[in-house]
Amino acid sequence: MVEFRSPTTVEGLAQAELDHVLAIMKAALEAVDPTEAIRRHITRDGASLRVNSHTYNLNAYENIYVVGGGKAGAAMAQTIENILQDHLARGVAVVKHGYTAPTRKIAIHEGGHPLPDPAGLAGTRRIADLLKDTTERDLVIALISGGGSALMVMPVEGIQLHNLQALTGQLLASGATINEINAVRKHLSGVKGGQLARMAAPAEVLTLILSDVVGSPLDVIASGPTAPDASTYQTAWDVLNRYNLWAKVPSSIRQHLDAGRQGEIDETPKPGDPIFDQVTNVIISDNAIAAQAAAEQAQALGYHTLLLSTYVEGEAREVAQVFAGIAKEIAHYGRPAPRPACVIAGGETTVTLQGTGKGGRNMELALAAGIAIEGLDNALIASLATDGTDGPTDAAGGVVTDSTVARARAEDLDPRDYLHRSDSYHFFDQLGDLIITGPTNTNVNDLIFVFVFE
Amino acid sequence: MVEFRSPTTVEGLAQAELDHVLAIMKAALEAVDPTEAIRRHITRDGASLRVNSHTYNLNAYENIYVVGGGKAGAAMAQTIENILQDHLARGVAVVKHGYTAPTRKIAIHEGGHPLPDPAGLAGTRRIADLLKDTTERDLVIALISGGGSALMVMPVEGIQLHNLQALTGQLLASGATINEINAVRKHLSGVKGGQLARMAAPAEVLTLILSDVVGSPLDVIASGPTAPDASTYQTAWDVLNRYNLWAKVPSSIRQHLDAGRQGEIDETPKPGDPIFDQVTNVIISDNAIAAQAAAEQAQALGYHTLLLSTYVEGEAREVAQVFAGIAKEIAHYGRPAPRPACVIAGGETTVTLQGTGKGGRNMELALAAGIAIEGLDNALIASLATDGTDGPTDAAGGVVTDSTVARARAEDLDPRDYLHRSDSYHFFDQLGDLIITGPTNTNVNDLIFVFVFE
Numbered sequence: 001m002v003e004f005r006s007p008t009t010v011e012g013l014a015q016a017e018l019d020h021v022l023a024i025m026k027a028a029l030e031a032v033d034p035t036e037a038i039r040r041h042i043t044r045d046g047a048s049l050r051v052n053s054h055t056y057n058l059n060a061y062e063n064i065y066v067v068g069g070g071k072a073g074a075a076m077a078q079t080i081e082n083i084l085q086d087h088l089a090r091g092v093a094v095v096k097h098g099y100t101a102p103t104r105k106i107a108i109h110e111g112g113h114p115l116p117d118p119a120g121l122a123g124t125r126r127i128a129d130l131l132k133d134t135t136e137r138d139l140v141i142a143l144i145s146g147g148g149s150a151l152m153v154m155p156v157e158g159i160q161l162h163n164l165q166a167l168t169g170q171l172l173a174s175g176a177t178i179n180e181i182n183a184v185r186k187h188l189s190g191v192k193g194g195q196l197a198r199m200a201a202p203a204e205v206l207t208l209i210l211s212d213v214v215g216s217p218l219d220v221i222a223s224g225p226t227a228p229d230a231s232t233y234q235t236a237w238d239v240l241n242r243y244n245l246w247a248k249v250p251s252s253i254r255q256h257l258d259a260g261r262q263g264e265i266d267e268t269p270k271p272g273d274p275i276f277d278q279v280t281n282v283i284i285s286d287n288a289i290a291a292q293a294a295a296e297q298a299q300a301l302g303y304h305t306l307l308l309s310t311y312v313e314g315e316a317r318e319v320a321q322v323f324a325g326i327a328k329e330i331a332h333y334g335r336p337a338p339r340p341a342c343v344i345a346g347g348e349t350t351v352t353l354q355g356t357g358k359g360g361r362n363m364e365l366a367l368a369a370g371i372a373i374e375g376l377d378n379a380l381i382a383s384l385a386t387d388g389t390d391g392p393t394d395a396a397g398g399v400v401t402d403s404t405v406a407r408a409r410a411e412d413l414d415p416r417d418y419l420h421r422s423d424s425y426h427f428f429d430q431l432g433d434l435i436i437t438g439p440t441n442t443n444v445n446d447l448i449f450v451f452v453f454e
Numbered sequence: 455m456v457e458f459r460s461p462t463t464v465e466g467l468a469q470a471e472l473d474h475v476l477a478i479m480k481a482a483l484e485a486v487d488p489t490e491a492i493r494r495h496i497t498r499d500g501a502s503l504r505v506n507s508h509t510y511n512l513n514a515y516e517n518i519y520v521v522g523g524g525k526a527g528a529a530m531a532q533t534i535e536n537i538l539q540d541h542l543a544r545g546v547a548v549v550k551h552g553y554t555a556p557t558r559k560i561a562i563h564e565g566g567h568p569l570p571d572p573a574g575l576a577g578t579r580r581i582a583d584l585l586k587d588t589t590e591r592d593l594v595i596a597l598i599s600g601g602g603s604a605l606m607v608m609p610v611e612g613i614q615l616h617n618l619q620a621l622t623g624q625l626l627a628s629g630a631t632i633n634e635i636n637a638v639r640k641h642l643s644g645v646k647g648g649q650l651a652r653m654a655a656p657a658e659v660l661t662l663i664l665s666d667v668v669g670s671p672l673d674v675i676a677s678g679p680t681a682p683d684a685s686t687y688q689t690a691w692d693v694l695n696r697y698n699l700w701a702k703v704p705s706s707i708r709q710h711l712d713a714g715r716q717g718e719i720d721e722t723p724k725p726g727d728p729i730f731d732q733v734t735n736v737i738i739s740d741n742a743i744a745a746q747a748a749a750e751q752a753q754a755l756g757y758h759t760l761l762l763s764t765y766v767e768g769e770a771r772e773v774a775q776v777f778a779g780i781a782k783e784i785a786h787y788g789r790p791a792p793r794p795a796c797v798i799a800g801g802e803t804t805v806t807l808q809g810t811g812k813g814g815r816n817m818e819l820a821l822a823a824g825i826a827i828e829g830l831d832n833a834l835i836a837s838l839a840t841d842g843t844d845g846p847t848d849a850a851g852g853v854v855t856d857s858t859v860a861r862a863r864a865e866d867l868d869p870r871d872y873l874h875r876s877d878s879y880h881f882f883d884q885l886g887d888l889i890i891t892g893p894t895n896t897n898v899n900d901l902i903f904v905f906v907f908e
Contacts, residue, residue, distance in 0.1 A: 215782065288787065308762075308790055311782035313826075314775030321768030322776045325801055328669065328765040333742065336760055336790070347779055372767070 002029045006395075006436040012403040013380065017453050021399070024297045024342065024449065025384055025435075031293035032386065032442045034075040034145070034210060037285035041208070044083050051206065051282060058087040061204075062137040066091030066106050067127045067196070069152035070145025070222060072210050074101035074108055075441055080141060080208075081106055092130055093143060094123035094151040116153035116161060124154045124191060131199040138203035142196060146212030146443045148222025154190040158252050164188060167249060174243035182223055183231035184239050186268055187260055188253060189223070193268035196225030197279050205279040211286035212443045214347050215311055218281050226279050229268035233260030286310075287346035287444045290386060294344050294447060303342035303451070312347030312448065316361040317368035317419060319349050320381075323450050324372030327379040330452040339378075343450040351391070357423020360391025362446055363398040363434070367424040370400030371415050377402065380451040384435055387443035393425045395434040397446075407431065456483045460849075460890040466857040467834065471907050475853070478751045478796070478903065479838055479889075485747030486840065486896045488529040488599070488664060491739035495662070498537050505660065505736060512541040515658075516591040520545030520560050521581045521650070523574075523606035524599025524676060526664050528555035528562055529895055534595060534662075535560055546584055547597060548577035548605040570607035570615060578608045578645060585653040590732075592657035596650060600666030600897045602676025608644040612706050618642060621703060628697035636677055637685035638693050640722055641714055642707060643677070647722035650679030651733050659733040665740035666897045668801050669765050672735050680733050683722035687714030740764075741800035741898045744840060748798050748901060757796035757905075766801030766902065770815040771822035771873060773803050774835075777904050778826030781833040784906040793832075797904040805845070811877020814845025816900055817852040817888070821878040824854030825869050831856065834905040838889055841897035847879045849888040851900075861885065 004022045009015065030036055042051050049056040058064065064087050066080055073095040081088060081104055091106035096113040111120025134140060155164050164185070171181045186193030197205055207226040209218070218227035237257050240246055246254065259265050269275050283289075288310040298305040308326075312319060323345070330341045337343065349361045359367075362383035369381040384390075384397040405415045408431060418427035428434040458476045463469065484490055496505050503510040512518065518541050520534055527549040535542060535558055545560035550567040565574025588594060609618050618639070625635045640647030651659055661680040663672070672681035691711050694700055700708065713719050723729050737743075742764040752759040762780075766773060777799070784795045791797065803815045813821075816837035823835040838844075838851040859869045862885060872881035882888040 215786070306790055307783075309776070309779040309783040310787075311779035312776055313779060314772040315769065318768040318772030319776055322763070322766055322773055325763040325765035325767060325799075329761075329763040332669070333764075336762055345779075 002026055002437050002440055004435065004437055006434050007399055007432060010399055010401060010433055011407055013401050020301050021380065021382060021449065021451060023301065024294050025447070027297035028290040028294035028447055029386060029437070029440050029442065032285040032290045032444045033440070034072040034285065034442055035079045037210060038076060038079045038083070038208060041282060041284040042083060054280065056139065056206070061139040062135065063089040064139045064141065065089055065130060065134070066141045066143060067093065067130060068143030069094040069124070070143070070148035070210065071096050071099055071113065072145035072442060073143055074099055074103070076143040076145065076208065076210070077103050077106040077108065080143065090130070092123065092126045094120055096147055096151065111151045113147045113150045115165060116150045118161065120151050120153050121161060124152045127152070128154065128190070128199055134200055134203035136202040140200040140203045140205045142205060142207040142226055144207055144222045144225065145210035148225070149192065152191050152222065152225060156188055156190055156256055159188055159256060163250050163253060167253065170245055170248050171243070174245060176239060176243055178220070180239040182220060183235040186223060186229055186231060187233050187236040187257060191225055192223035193229035194224060194227055194275070195268060197275050198269055201275050201278065203278070207279065207281045209281060209283050210442065211283050212445065214287065214313060214445055216283050216286045216288070226281060228271040228273060228276055230271060232267060233257055237261050285442060285444060290444045290447060291344050291346040298342040298344065303340050304337035306337050306343045308343055308345045310346040312345050312349065314349055316349040316351050316365040320365045320368035321372055323381055323448055324369045327373050327376060327381060327450050327452055331376050331379055339452050340454050341452045345448045346445060348445040351422065353422050355421030355423060357418065357421040358393060358426060359422050359424035360385060360393055360395070362390040363395065363424035363428055364419070364422065365448065366398035366400050367415060367419050367427055370404045371419065373400065373402050374405045375402055378453040380453070382435065382449045384447045386440060386445060386447060388437040388440040394436065395425060395428070396437045397435040398424060398428040399433050399435060404431065404433065456480055456891050456894055458889065458891055460888050461853055461886060464853055464855060464887055465861055467855050474755050475834065475836060475903065475905060477755065478748050479901070481751035482744040482748035482901055483840060483891070483894050483896065486739040486744045486898045487894070488526040488739065488896055489533045491664060492530060492533045492537070492662065495736060495738040496537060508734065510593065510660070515593040516589065517543040518593045518595065519543055519584060519588070520595045520597060521547065521584060522597030523548040523578070524597070524602035524664065525550050525553055525567065526599035526896060527597055528553055528557070530597040530599065530662065530664070531557050531560040531562065534597065544584070546577065546580045548574055550601055550605065565605045567601045567604045569619060570604045572615065574605050574607050575615060578606045581606070582608065582644070582653055588654055588657035590656040594654040594657045594659045596659060596661040596680055598661055598676045598679065599664035602679070603646065606645050606676065606679060610642055610644055610710055613642055613710060617704050617707060621707065624699055624702050625697070628699060630693060630697055632674070634693040636674060637689040640677060640683055640685060641687050641690040641711060645679055646677035647683035648678060648681055648729070649722060651729050652723055655729050655732065657732070661733065661735045663735060663737050664896065665737050666899060668741065668767060668899055670737050670740045680735055682725040682727060682730055684725060686721060687711055691715050739896060739898055744898045744901060745798050745800040752796040752798065757794050758791035760791050760797045762797055762799045764800040766799050766803065768803055770803040770805050770819040774819045774822035775826055777835055777902055778823045781827050781830060781835060781904050781906055785830050785833055793906050794908050795906045799902045800899060802899040805876065807876050809875030809877060811872065811875040812847060812880060813876050813878035814839060814847055814849070816844040817849065817878035817882055818873070818876065819902065820852035820854050821869060821873050821881055824858045825873065827854065827856050828859045829856055832907040834907070836889065836903045838901045840894060840899060840901060842891040842894040848890065849879060849882070850891045851889040852878060852882040853887050853889060858885065858887065
């Protein structure tokens with residue numbers, strides 16, 4: 001259960017209103033807790049396993065295996081073990097170093113994240129071994145969560161892990177888009193881009209996905225191990241051309257991609273590949289599920305509630321201007337929702353560092369919003385990292401009201417100066433307005449809340 | 455009447471849908487046309503002049519004068535002349551050089567904008583002369599529109615126009631906020647900050663305002679000539695302190711502000727000053743009125759319509775991400791409005807120039823949005839400068855659909871490159887997707903439209 005250690009009070013804000021804000025955030029976080037998310041989507045009654053509207057007859061399978069990777073892998077493994085009980089044969093999951101938990105039949109391997117390491121490679125190889133002899137009478141349940149791309153790592157033969165790491169770094173620095181980077185990585189991996197599904201074939205595959213990617217594209221989350229891959233070896237080749245990276249690429253990588261585009265190596269499985277007839281991908285937790293839970297709680301508490309978007313991106317301090325603009329519209333015109341209003345949005349903003357301060361995208365968004373809503377009547381804006389960790393800090397975000405910056409100035413804190421130095425953490429810390437939850441065991445990006453109270 | 459000379463067609467977009475988009479924009483622009491705006495808010499029946507819910511008996515006044523300043527001053531003067539007819543005694547309005555029009559009783563003075571000039575000063579002095587002998591039996595109708603701050607210019611005695619101009623430049627470069635800059639300017643002027651109302655006293659004052667400021671704050675539009683001023687000489691003094699500008703300020707300005715804060719000169723009239731008991735400020739045209747007219751037209755055309763905010767600010771390319779995020783939410787989840795959906799917002803974004811290209815904040819917003827909505831199903835985003843002039847160009851904005859960037863690439867235009875070089879005008883020009891209206895005779899900032907069609 002998530003507990004909000006801070007804020008306990010916000011000066012100038014009625015306690016009942018703060019309680020509402022925190023209850024709404026809590027509802028969002030609980031809906032996407034790994035255990036809770038599995039239990040909301042999967043119920044078992046005897047040998048019937050109900051996953052959303054589909055029912056699996058557990059007795060129909062010879063073996064049921066669990067594989068997977070991601071930061072939430074241990075909690076997901078525990079939960080699915082408890083649900084499957086004796087029906088589970090065995091399993092392997094790769095989790096981040098230190099993110100393990102006791103399990104009975106699913107072996108938990110710890111591996112490197114965000115940088116892949118040999119331990120992750122060893123764990124991924126055990127998954128490959130497990131899936132080697134599956135038959136069409138087996139069911140493979142794959143547990144995918146954020147970090148899975150680094151944790152489930154298996155370079156194609158002849159390519160070293162450190163070469164992959166170096167190339168990823170160069171791609172990131174080149175200005176390539178995430179789709180371009182993924183096209184390259186999928187074609188140098190034995191597990192990404194639908195290749196875990198190919199390993200599991202001819203078994204049936206049920207993939208349970210905790211999405212940490214805005215919009216939850218199946219081919220992007222954890223590099224889409226059980227999703228069709230629309231990119232090709234030629235795509236990957238063109239990306240390295242486009243960004244002039246050949247000089248930095250080892251010949252083993254060049255040879256592999258070239259052989260691939262000549263048709264000498266199997267492509268990743270494409271959309272329409274019959275492999276996917278046996279695969280069901282289910283998003284059990286993402287930003288939209290969290291935002292929806294928040295909206296339901298807000299509505300239950302009597303707020304006129306609008307779920308605006310779960311695809312919000314952009315520079316945090318600029319995105320803040322739009323949400324401040326919505327608060328102003330509500331305050332002045334009672335639209336798009338009348339008081340008491342709660343507008344909820346989700347996504348993930350970015351921060352271009354402007355100083356050497358300490359902060360995160362959520363705290364920075366809140367600080368910029370606070371400057372913009374100064375003096376507005378009874379407004380509050382909060383921004384929350386659902387993993388409990390906003391930037392390199394122990395806080396999940398920040399809360400501002402219309403009186404926050406006046407209060408700050410009275411304590412000789414200049415809000416614009418803190419924003420200018422990207423030092424939002426220390427701004428909120430001194431005011432007692434940090435949001436602190438501790439680790440939440442989940443990550444569905446960020447949530448932004450605009451409240452205009454009565 | 456506004457005519458859209460471009461776009462006439464948008465490739466990949468049904469003509470009926472483009473017609474809807476343009477009809478909605480047109481409804482917005484017509485609602486804020488100066489003549490139309492006056493006629494919507496003011497009707498005359500015999501000697502009764504109805505202004506919103508208030509009725510003025512024209513026979514009750516000994517003299518009715520019209521004064522004013524701003525870029526829309528000539529059209530406003532013509533319209534009010536036509537309404538008042540013989541009840542009008544005389545008037546003076548200061549407009550931008552080249553923005554004049556034939557009038558009968560209201561003398562039109564042309565003056566400098568954005569930089570004030572001696573011609574504007576001469577016109578403003580004529581306003582002061584006209585108001586010198588007003589009595590409590592007179593009515594003064596003030597016509598205020600964008601640019602009024604530069605056009606109605608009257609430095610206090612002993613301070614030269616060029617000193618004011620230099621100081622304004624230094625304040626703008628110092629990082630001072632617009633409120634801080636205005637506090638200084640109001641205390642060096644004989645007309646700003648409620649001082650036009652003081653000149654008109656003891657006459658009754660009716661001010662008709664075309665707002666070009668986001669949120670329409672009465673004390674900011676044209677520097678609030680008939681609105682209470684909450685700032686003081688001390689505020690102005692503190693601003694020059696805060697930004698270390700004394701070394702650059704002529705001693706005449708320093709002496710004036712110092713005398714003011716010592717109480718040796720009258721303050722600008724403050725909130726609660728009885729002068730304002732005789733003053734009625736009426737916003738007859740602003741972004742909210744335009745956005746509301748657009749929303750009504752969209753609704754009439756069958757769109758599920760949401761007026762989100764008329765207070766949108768922030769960096770154009772980042773604000774674009776939020777609106778693209780709303781388009782995605784509609785396309786994927788049918789919220790905050792189901793298809794066919796139209797989300798309308800207003801405000802004014804900013805552009806931090808990144809290259810030497812040609813563009814404006816609306817075209818840049820549209821270009822960035824186009825990149826973000828690539829491939830989305832049946833979506834369109836448009837951004838429109840209501841004065842018909844986006845940046846230093848002959849276009850009012852741009853239109854993008856989900857297929858715009860693919861179409862651009864097919865013509866060897868790299869959308870990211872155009873964005874990177876701040877060259878949005880040439881991007882849209884080559885695609886034929888510029889919005890071109892010519893001058894609209896009004897300015898209520900910008901409008902942003904998100905459409906997701908069936």
